[in-house]
Amino acid sequence: MQYKIPFHFDMETADPDDAMTLAILATHPRVYLVSVSVHPGGKDQIGFVRKIxxxxDREDIRIGAGTPKSDAPRVSVFHRDWIGGFKDSEADGSAVDIMAETLRQFQDSTLLTGxxxxxxxxLYESGIFFDRWFCQGGFAGDNIVPKEHRLEKFDGKMTCxxxxxxxxxxxxxxxxxxxxxxxxxxxKNVCHAAVFTKTDAEMLIPFRNHNKGLDLF
Structure with a gap:
């Protein structure tokens, strides 16, 4: 049986990318998504993540919430049109408790943050942290990215x-x-430079019915 890499995903719902990532992670054949935490963790966000x-068919994944400072809505019209109707929901615990539980079960688990x-x-302030962390963020400037690979809006920048x-x-x-x-x-410039064309989408069509997350994506 092929080994699956245990993951915890810390996400938000301001843009579509984290929700799409969740769909892929939850059903990827090489990934065992153990848990998810949501920033800041409003009830509408938890309901949205639970619906995905x-x-x-991944009701086993535990969902943690941060500490929202208000009841402001945080799930966009795009998300609601994409996933359909859902109800507000309570988290299974705090983000810290859910992450700590995952680390107790899987010491080699990977943290992915979006x-x-x-x-x-x-979590770090509680006295523990992951040994492997992939973070969406940061910027690779002109001192790292060759000119032929730079996006025009980032050309000439060392920081952003x-x-x-x-x-x-x-x-x-x-x-x-x-x-x-x-x-x-x-x-940032690596993420923004990604291109997903109609041709790319058509290439995935033969495979999507074999994977619910890819189909939803």
Whole structure:
């Protein structure tokens, strides 16, 4: 039986990318998605995430919530049109408790972050953290990216603010300074340079019926 890599995914719902990532992660043949935490973790966000997981027959995945400062709606019209109707829902626990439980079960689990780093920082403050972390954020400037691979809007830049890391810069600064075995950043200009064309979509059609997450994506 092929080994599956255990993952925890910390996400938000401001843009479509994290929801799409969740659909792929939850059903990827090489990934065992153990748990999810949501920033900041409003009841509408938890209901939305739960609806995705239920659609994919992954009701076993536990969902943690951060600490929202208000009851403001945080699930966009795009998300509601995409997934259909859903009800607000309570989380299975706090983001910190859910992440800590995952680490107790799977010490080699990987953290993937697609949101501001408030939830992971709260975990760090509890005294534990992941040894392997993939983070969406950061910026690879002209000193790293060859000119032929630069997007025009980023050409000439050595630095550029990114949404996820600036959502909680103090948390980001601290988490980048702690010693862990592996830490990778998927930088802003790499993400923005990704191209998904109609041809790419058509190429995936023969495979989508074999994977519910890919079909939903």
């Amino acid at each position: 997981l239920n659609t994919l 949101a501001a780093l408030t939830n992971p920082y709260a 603010a990114t949404f996820n890391l600036n959502g909680n810069p103090l948390a980001a600064e601290k988490l980048f300074s702690i010693p862990i075995k592996e830490r990778r950043l998927i930088s």
